[in-house]
Amino acid sequence: MTRSAGLDPRRTAALVRKEALQVMRDPSSLAIAFVLPLVLLFLFGYGVSLDADDVRLAVVVENPTPDTAGFTATLANSPYFQVTELRSRQEAVPLLDRGAVRGIVVLGQRFSADYRAGAEAPVQVILDGADANTARLVQGYVQGVWSTWLTQEALRQGRSLAVPVVAEGHVRYNPQLRSRNFLIPGLIAIIMALIGTLLTALVVAREWERGTMESLMATRVGVGEILVGKLLPYFVLGMGGMALSVGLAVTLFQVPFRGSVAALVLVSAVFLLGALAMGLVISALTRNQFAAGQVAIVAAFLPAFMLSGFVFEISAMPLPIQALTTVVSARYFVSSLQTLFLAGTVWRVLLPDLLAMTAIAAVFLAIAVRSTRKRLD
Known part of the structure; x- marks a missing residue:
């Protein structure tokens, strides 16, 4: 079967509408986007701390x-x-x-x-x-x-204390030295890596299991229209989960946000697009919900947790592992969020992170296009 050339606006809009209606009828998608961030933020936000209190x-x-x-x-x-x-x-x-x-x-x-x-x-x-x-x-x-x-x-006793050197400390960005101010922005990046990948990996794999993807492949829609139809509704859903996570960080955990909302939306959108594209690749390769879920955790959550600088300092890792972290998109998203929350809109930090996330997202989108083929083998 030949592919349709280009993106037809009417077909693309119809696919987006169809996927949006499916999202609204699917409790699992809403749970991944909104319930999972709540659970993880509460567990890690209150359970993980680098402070030694009491x-x-x-x-x-x-x-x-x-x-x-x-x-x-x-x-x-x-x-x-x-x-x-x-x-x-x-x-x-x-x-x-x-x-x-x-x-x-x-x-x-x-x-x-x-x-x-x-x-x-x-x-x-x-x-x-x-x-x-x-x-x-x-x-x-x-x-x-x-x-x-x-x-x-x-x-x-009215006497002076003989101290040879007096060091006057001044702490910038996190004067209270609260580890939560450093951890919560990184935790949001880990959550978005997980839910962004799971949203498309599980849902599209389920369509392969049920045979609805085969029905879609039999129509005149092209691969680009299928990808846009799948990505756009879950992109909006993922950004909603991001907004919820940031709102909880600021209101519930009292983490200061010193950057601009526009910069936050920009870096979040680029990172989420890459995570969704990774989920599409996983779903196309596995075509099974269970396998897709396992691969998403191994390929998205574990590297984001271990190699992003969220908990373990990248500069303290062996050089081969440091090199491996350069292909983990969450590394740059963690850096961007911590900068936006604690330091502000510092473009000399955000721009390199944004370029790296864009390159990684482009790679996964290209792989998703190649792996989503209009044939049933």
Whole structure:
């Protein structure tokens, strides 16, 4: 059967209308576009955090004095710790062994005497190193509390604290150092990679299973008209899911959005087009819903989660893996969303990301055209 040349506006509009009506009658498409983002945002938004808040800490005070009481109170008043005060290491070590506390701070017998004499008054910190990231954070927090207490004591006694260098910190883009502000924009990119691919992969594969694609292939419509008819309704649906995700990020999770809405729509549209095209390729190759779903998760979700910089820093990966990330569209979408949310519309960051996503989308669209053929073999 020969293909129709070009895109006939009437046939294309009819295909788009037919697919839009199918979307409205299909609960699974609406669930993928709107329910799945809600579930994933709630799970990851509240479940994934790189902050160490309310860390359970045991403080061993071997010789209670006003100095040890002051330092212990400073630890207890910190938002980072839940302090349990003990009198011996023998009481504290079993708590660390069974995970009841994440660290032990030991104030020894000569803590006050050494401090009053102007000598070192060492504070021993014993940490649970099973979670190396949390252990490093707790160590830094304890050192910060120690410096704060020394400064407060020096001011209270009317003397200056001898500090050779004073570093004045200034944090840009995320002054509160909330890991959620960094993670939620990346999570939106992961969600869009998954739902964009699933929307076309599952729905079109189901049409192959039911035989409706064969009926469509028997008509005069061309491949381009079929692709536009399939892509446009799910593109609108995916952008609706994107709007829902961004709205939840700003209102529910209180993530600031400093960029322009137009730039957000542009980068989202380009990324979503590539994800939908990938779904079309998967559906044309598998022609089975179960297989299409499995391939979509492996080909879209896992690379987006592992290789996009969402959780794992790309610069810390081995060089071959860093090279592999350059063909993962989610890498550039994560970068674009984090820039738009936290820094604003910085085109010197957005333009390279946009060009890379455009190139990847063009590749998948070309593959989709070649893999969608008007024949039934």
